[in-house]
Amino acid sequence: MAKKFNEMAWHEYPLGFMVTEPGCAAEYRTGDWRSQRPETDKSKCIKCGVCYLVCPEGAIVLAADGTYDFDLEHCKGCGICATECWTGCISMVEEGE
Amino acid sequence: MAKRVGIEVSLAISEAVKQAKVDAIAAYPITPQTHIVEHLSELVADAELDAAFIPVESEHSAMSVCAGTAAAGARTYTATSSQGLALMNEILYIIPALRLPIVMTIANRALSGPISIWNDHSDIMGARDTGWIAIFAENGQEAYDLTLQSFKIAEDHRVLLPISVNIDGFTLSHVIEPHEFIDQQEVDAFLPEYKPAVQLNPDQPVSMGMVGIPEVYAEAKKCQDEVLKNSEAVVKEVFREFGEKFGRHYQVVESYRAEGAETLLLTMGSVSETAMEAIDRLQDVEKRSVGLVRLRLWRPFPSADLLKAVTGCKTLAVLDRAVSFGSPGGPVASEVRSTLYGVDGAPYIASFIAGLGGRDITIADFISIVDQAESMAESNENHQYKMIGVRE
Numbered sequence: 001m002a003k004k005f006n007e008m009a010w011h012e013y014p015l016g017f018m019v020t021e022p023g024c025a026a027e028y029r030t031g032d033w034r035s036q037r038p039e040t041d042k043s044k045c046i047k048c049g050v051c052y053l054v055c056p057e058g059a060i061v062l063a064a065d066g067t068y069d070f071d072l073e074h075c076k077g078c079g080i081c082a083t084e085c086w087t088g089c090i091s092m093v094e095e096g097e
Numbered sequence: 098m099a100k101r102v103g104i105e106v107s108l109a110i111s112e113a114v115k116q117a118k119v120d121a122i123a124a125y126p127i128t129p130q131t132h133i134v135e136h137l138s139e140l141v142a143d144a145e146l147d148a149a150f151i152p153v154e155s156e157h158s159a160m161s162v163c164a165g166t167a168a169a170g171a172r173t174y175t176a177t178s179s180q181g182l183a184l185m186n187e188i189l190y191i192i193p194a195l196r197l198p199i200v201m202t203i204a205n206r207a208l209s210g211p212i213s214i215w216n217d218h219s220d221i222m223g224a225r226d227t228g229w230i231a232i233f234a235e236n237g238q239e240a241y242d243l244t245l246q247s248f249k250i251a252e253d254h255r256v257l258l259p260i261s262v263n264i265d266g267f268t269l270s271h272v273i274e275p276h277e278f279i280d281q282q283e284v285d286a287f288l289p290e291y292k293p294a295v296q297l298n299p300d301q302p303v304s305m306g307m308v309g310i311p312e313v314y315a316e317a318k319k320c321q322d323e324v325l326k327n328s329e330a331v332v333k334e335v336f337r338e339f340g341e342k343f344g345r346h347y348q349v350v351e352s353y354r355a356e357g358a359e360t361l362l363l364t365m366g367s368v369s370e371t372a373m374e375a376i377d378r379l380q381d382v383e384k385r386s387v388g389l390v391r392l393r394l395w396r397p398f399p400s401a402d403l404l405k406a407v408t409g410c411k412t413l414a415v416l417d418r419a420v421s422f423g424s425p426g427g428p429v430a431s432e433v434r435s436t437l438y439g440v441d442g443a444p445y446i447a448s449f450i451a452g453l454g455g456r457d458i459t460i461a462d463f464i465s466i467v468d469q470a471e472s473m474a475e476s477n478e479n480h481q482y483k484m485i486g487v488r489e
Contacts, residue, residue, distance in 0.1 A: 015196050
């Protein structure tokens with residue numbers, strides 16, 4: 001998309017507020033809605049990928065060593081990864097002021 | 098021009114929908130809209146109309162299906178009334194936001210409670226702010242003509258908005274009137290095949306119905322309102338073309354013997370024809386200076402044309418057929434007051450509510466409205482609204 005919605009004037013909007021390019025939600029920083037962020041104790045991570053599968057936002061990314069990192073620009077802090085993690089290596093931490 | 102045929106107004110509307118060659122109809126039957134959709138389902142069953150007739154379990158589903166078929170690029174029609182329109186309410190807002198040009202007949206009927214199947218305008222007033230274009234017909238011929246024109250207005254790429262054609266329940270829907278039908282060939286020339294601007298298509302995927310975060314929502318609403326307001330010019334354009342082609346001329350604000358009149362009545366819907374009779378009597382028998390203004394286009398509200406139509410009169414008596422509970426006036430009167438507020442030489446505006454839940458409004462009622470409005474104007478009476486014919 002040439003211009004993001006939040007840079008457009010009202011008369012520049014596409015018909016019916018439709019999105020014609022897939023995946024454009026990635027362009028919006030929605031991670032600042034978060035009040036808690038996930039943190040991993042990587043020593044306990046068994047690289048199973050359950051967190052990657054359950055994340056509703058696609059905000060968990062595979063790291064080079066086979067463990068997983070968080071895309072904090074899009075993670076909304078729902079905590080599903082922490083609840084589902086088999087080894088309990090993910091914990092939710094309050095965002096600082 | 099084709100010969101006149103005596104037929105029930107509901108069936109004439111179905112005929113217009115058939116002649117518009119709609120692709121999809123989803124509707125749930127409700128009194129007094131039933132004959133329209135019953136007849137359409139017969140036309141589809143008899144292969145006289147090549148359309149998908151999708152029966153549904155509620156009006157909420159009817160409008161949801163219409164959203165889907167219109168999004169897929171189908172010319173889409175539905176019809177409802179009263180509680181049915183109320184049940185559609187949630188989806189009504191979404192249709193114009195997605196810019197889907199659905200045409201819907203509303204056989205206007207009072208809302209519960211008490212339960213009433215009879216005519217007034219409370220249903221459409223409840224859907225007033227949903228973003229649909231709303232047009233009123235006064236008789237069967239108009240209902241037929243406006244149905245055809247509505248597809249053309251709605252589908253214009255400068256518009257792409259849904260439109261409701263309002264016909265008074267029973268007073269119009271169940272009455273047999275003479276209609277002049279337009280030949281199919283001429284309908285086809287007037288109303289070409291619908292060409293959607295965007296449609297759901299696996300080869301060119303789009304997402305409709307997106308989330309609007311606070312940073313982007315207001316612009317979407319501003320855009321929607323501007324498009325709705327600008328649709329008035331297209332409504333006029335289509336009315337003009339229709340008039341030139343078929344000899345029946347429509348205006349967004351219509352006048353009847355109103356020129357130079359000191360007092361004007363303002364009405365909407367089929368009761369305007371009774372009002373004309375009252376005006377004839379007041380002018381011809383009683384030699385009084387009273388004329389009539391009729392609102393055909395309710396949304397977008399035709400402020401400029403209304404202003405022009407009432408300029409010069411001293412008293413303006415506005416008739417409403419719905420109560421806006423807790424409001425300082427009837428819904429139409431409130432718009433009129435707002436349009437005329439601060440205008441130099443604006444008339445005294447008297448707000449009247451009558452004809453609720455199917456109660457007749459007679460010629461005598463209109464004369465009483467004029468009498469009361471003139472005396473209220475004389476004393477500059479401060480009022481909210483007066484209800485006509487209510488037992489005190």
